[in-house]
Amino acid sequence: MKKILIAAAVVAAGAGGYWLSQDKPSSVSSQSDTVLASVPADTPLFSGQLKPFPIKSYVNSLSQSYKTAPAELFAELEQSDDARAKFLLSLSRSYMDSLQSGEQFIATFGLSEKIRSYFYTLGILPVVKFEVEKPQAIWTLLDKAELDSGYSHEIRTLKGQEYRVYTLSDIGEPDKLELLIAQKDGLLTVTLNSAFIDEPTLETALGVRPVAQSLADSGIIEQIIKTHGFSDEAIGYLNHQEIVKAITTKEGNQLAQQITAFSAQEGEDLLAEFRTPECHKEFSAITANWPRTVFGVNSVNIVDKQSSFDISTIVESKNQTLLNAFKKMRGFIPDYAKNPGDSVFSMGVGIELNQLVPSLTAVWDELLQPQYQCQVLQEFQQELSGQSPAMLGMFTGMANGVRGVSAALIDYKFTESSASEQGEPRLESIDAIVSLSADNPSMLFNMVKPFAPELANIQLPQDGSVIDLSHLLPLPPEYGIQPKMAVKGSHLVLFNGDKAEAIAEQLAAEPLTDNGLYNIALDYKKLFTPIVTLAEMTGEPLPEELSMMKDYDMQVKMGVDINEQGIVFDSYINNKVTPAEE
Structure with a gap:
């Protein structure tokens, strides 16, 4: 049951x-x-x-x-x-x-x-x-x-x-x-x-x-819409303050009363360690700085053959010390890693490594500064005090000046080999790119060379000229993989394919701006169409999980960032009816 x-x-x-x-x-x-x-x-x-x-x-x-x-x-x-x-x-x-x-x-x-x-x-x-x-x-x-x-x-x-x-x-x-x-x-x-x-x-x-x-009568919904610029079509929120009130009091709100009634049935106070005057006061002070998680619609477009949603979830914060620390960690994410539909898959991590340790240290100090009397919070601080972000300095020192790392699989295609090769399918082409954005990408590359002997003899031109790395990856030419490397402006790029090379050229004009923390995008149709083609070539049946997804014409994007109101989680979904379904 x-x-x-x-x-x-x-x-x-x-x-x-x-x-x-x-x-x-x-x-x-x-x-x-x-x-x-x-x-x-x-x-x-x-x-x-x-x-x-x-x-x-x-x-x-x-x-x-x-x-x-x-x-x-x-x-x-x-x-x-x-x-x-x-x-x-x-x-x-x-x-x-x-x-x-x-x-x-x-x-x-x-x-x-x-x-x-x-x-x-x-x-x-x-x-x-x-x-x-x-x-x-x-x-x-x-x-x-x-x-x-x-x-x-x-x-x-x-x-x-x-x-x-x-x-x-x-x-x-x-x-x-x-x-x-x-x-x-x-x-x-x-x-x-x-x-x-x-x-x-x-x-x-x-x-x-x-x-x-x-x-x-409360004005809560109107205030959320105004503060975050949401559309007034749909709004939601999770009230941290009311939840803390329910956990730390017996009669503070309706939820607290219900938990108390349930505890009475069970014969014990399930939240006794939280329901002390000290815990109520100190947890309430914390949630005053982190009052709600709100979610709302930025835009929506729905017709019979297509629907799209742009939605944001924001963990609200009034703690400017923490928000400023998080903001300083923001780095650079290039355009090619942001837009669903441009690639099969893309991901970007924006992180300014010069600020990572100082920012995390500021966060740690802020969390350890209050002298809590609540036992639960005291135990949390004790565990936290044993983990110092300063140790990260040993690992980030060599990557000074890094502002972000991004990658994208832009396109890929399978084809059948010739009859002499028994008609077996092979990878015909692949377009992909990886980029490292930094204040001085050439210096970082030269620092890495001693740890990778195969790179020892490679000299990166400063004029943006492309270096062929095929000798480092000796694959048959029919696979269409000829990796290349270049410095494009403030970006060290490793790429394969004409489409990827075009993106690499565009990167040269993109200045380093702190524009985000994380972004991921996926185009299901571009991902599964070559896989279905491969299955048809081999005659192998698709697993049911993949078979169900072969007709997906959907693009999704998710991102994480920081703004004046708090920690922002963005998501975008676009779904289309495939021509075969019309």
């Missing part, structure tokens, strides 16, 4: 992540106002699609590979005799079937073509709400799953609100766990119930009990 509950939790978490990933402040709609008025301002976690999201077009834009489940996905559920497992199996299959088209998806779940959705917690209690146009479709879907599984629900009423209850825990278990589903005023609500969730909390979850201090 535990595995079934874990599977259910994964599905729920995936649904929450899905609604979050779908997507200024002006104003929110009346529907959003209604929902936000039922969310307490002290909620630890909130994610809201505040403007209608084109769910029909989004499903249509997905590759067929997303819409096909691997055989083993439902294997364990299929083998189970538990009615709850069969119920989940039926719902999962209905979900996968509905993904065949946007029209089928919205018909299956009774949705309109554009919807709003919300995920938040009342303390620890998760609540999902989303708009439905045809409520009967949900009940029909659940009734079918009950018929397929033999699993059944009971109907309860709370303050006039009728809702379905599905028991998730085993019969006779003292710790009950129930799934609750209700519909009211065009909103579907999905939540849970357990022994330590009180009735007023359930009333709030079901929308029949108002909250004294709501998210709608």
